[in-house]
Amino acid sequence: MNLKVQEARVPGLPVAPPPPPEPLTTGTESPAASPIRKFLLERSNSAISDGTFRWLMLVCALVIFGIVALIAWQLISRSQLSISKFGLGFFFKQAWDPVSGNFGALPFIYGTLVSSIVALIIAVPLAIGVAVFLTEMCPKFLRGPLSFLTELLAAIPSVVYGLWAIFVLVPILREHVNPYLMKTLGWTGFFTGPNYGIGILAAGVILAIMILPIISSLTREVMTAVPHTQREAVLALGATRWEMIRMGVLRNARIGIVGSIILGLGRALGETMAVTMVIGNRPEIVKSLLGLGYSMSSVIANEFSEASDDMYLSALIEIGLALFIVTIIVNAIARLLVWAVTRGAPQRVV
Incomplete structure (x- = not known):
């Protein structure tokens, strides 16, 4: 027996509104099915987006391998005439005679x-010194302008460096620097012979100026990334400012500094116009840095348009292959040097 209990109504009080009607659903779908379907749809779209992004990043990474492989394949295939005729002896021969078809x-x-080694000897100490000054010693009002000028050197075209070297650097070397080097260090054999002004030393100096901003900027970024706690800890132990920079900053930044030097060396190895304008462009091997020389990029730039036959062109392309191989070897040696310094261990905390 069902009894209906009626709620007592108090006169004067408002009557509560009836509850809203529940949404109509089909017989095969529960009320919770719509949020679940929305969640599954969003998850499916997210999976598709993640997969697409992953494949795009993989393609970007494979493009690097593809570019390197394509460059190597083109250099090897286009230099087959020279490789088949001269073999590995091409890289050890000194003759360069396009008339008789004899190339080395x-x-x-x-x-x-x-020229690249001379550039590194000059540029590395200067670049590290500039980076240390800007990071540790430079006043705030001077840090911005000096940093801007240092980075501006990297944006100057190489042909402008070459013109400046011809009209400014070469006369200075010929009239002041070279005579002093010949007088004081001539006994070493590295500064003897005719004083042309142009030559391997001039090419090394202009390359040093060109790679200095690269090494300095990257070294400064690496030194800035060293935590200040390293500096404070070394100073708290009673170290001087120089000892703090040497042990607390440069030691922890040494891997990045070596990396910046590698990038600077890569720029020096491949530089063309500025070197072509001051190195002398004579295919000789001389001990004296004052002598005339030739670089691989310079001979390609100078003689590529003059290649009159297929063998001549193939020899020039094989020089490009040699430059490619030298770059790989130099980078491999640099990585071995990094391993020799760090022994594969992470950066130490002082």
């Missing part, structure tokens, strides 16, 4: 390596 790349390899 050793003078160009020598000029490229020696």
Whole structure:
């Protein structure tokens, strides 16, 4: 027996509104099915987006391998005439005679390596010194303008560097620097012979100026990333400012500094116009840095348009292959140097 209990109504009070009607659903769908379907749809779209993004990033990474492989394949295939005729002896021969068809790349390899080494010897101490000054010692009002000017050097075209070297650097070397080097260090054999002004030393100096902003800027960024706690800890132990910079900053930033030097060396190895204008463009191997030389990129730029036959063109392309191989070898040696310094261990905390 069902009894209906009626609620007592108090006169004067409002009557509560009836509850809203429940949404109509089909017989096969529950009220909770719509949010579940929305969640599954969003998850499916997210999975598709993640998969697309993953494949795009994979393609971007594979493009690097593809570019390197394409460059190597083109250099090897286009230099087959020279490779089949001269073989590996092409990289160890000194002769360069387009008339008789006798070619050798050793003078160009020598000029490229020696001028790049001279550039590193000059640029690395200066670049690290500039980075240390800007990071640790420079007043705030001078830090911005000096940093801007340092980075501006990297934006100057190489042909402008070459013109400046011809009209400014070469006369300074010929009239002041070279005579002093010949007088004081001539006994070493590295500063002897005719004083042309142009030559391997001039090419090394202009390359040093060109790679200095690259090494300095990257070194400064690496030094800035070293935590201030490293500096404070070394100073708290009673170290001087120089000891703090040497042990607390440079030691922890050494891997990045070596990386910046590698990038600077890569720029020096591949530089063309500025080197072509001051190195002398003579395919010789001389001990003296005052002598004339030739680089691999310079001979390609100078003689590529003059290649009159297929063998001549193939020899020039094989020089490009030699430059490609030298770049790979130099980077491999640099990585071995990094491993020798760090022994594969992470950066130490002082």
